Amino acid sequence: MNNTTVLNTFRFIVLVFFQVTVFNNIHFFGYVTPYPYILFILLYPLNTNRHLFLIFSFLLGLILDTFNNSGGVHTTACLTLAFVRENLLKMSFGYSYEFHMMRITDKISSELVTYVVTSVLIHHTILIGLEVFNFNFILEILLRVVTSSIFSILLIFLIIGLIKSPRK
Template identity: 95%
Template sequence: MNNTTILNTFRFIVLVFFQVTVFNNIHFFGFVTPYPYILFILLYPLNTNRHLFLIFSFLLGLILDIFNNSGGVHTTACITLAFVRENLLKMAFGYSYEFHMMRITDKFSSELVTYVVTSVLIHHTLLISLEVFNFNFILEILLRIVTSSAFTIILIFLIIGLIKSPRK
């Protein structure tokens, strides 16, 4: 087992643990819930098997669906985000995104902000739309998407700031 596998396994377990025990119990104003577990999908290495990545994303969503009794909405959102991640990286970082992924947490840049914000919005839009699944509540859906996304984005950048490698 190499260091990348150990790091990703540790990241998977820690993010699921904190999502299930801490973040799922946070409901600001009754509807704002952060979902920073998607950081696993955002930071997963590019030089690995794509099929394995999709399986891990599926398992991430499935575990959260089991703990939340949410009927597959987390799984659908995770698989969708994992599937479009490469296109999001190309959009944010350009075609040299593979080089940037090596150093994605080294510094905050406009590319990183674009990547994280777009990814979170896609994930949350799908997750919350499927969760509510009633167009009579379109204002509530939009409000939950915007507020939960903003809170998740802030948390993701705080977590990235904490795990950022020190300057050499």
């Protein structure tokens, strides 16, 4: 096993563990639940097999659906995010996104902020929209999407700051 495989396996296990044990139990004001586990999808290396990436994203969502008894909403949101990730990278970083992905955790840039915010909003909109799935509660859906997204984005940047490679 190479270094990247070990790192991604460790990242997968740690993010799932903390999502299930800690973050799923946080419900500020009944609306805010952070979902930083999507950091696995956001930071997954680009130079790997796309089908394998989609399978890992499916497994990530399936594991969380199993622990949350949520009927597939995490799986759908994870697969959607994994499917559109390349387009989000092109939108955020331009066509040289492969170069930027190798250094994504080196510094916080406007491109990284755009990538993370857009990804989190897409994921949370699908997740919470399918979870509530009633247009009579559109204001509740919007409130939960916005508040959970803000909290998740803050946690993701905190985690990125903690795993940032030291300056040379």
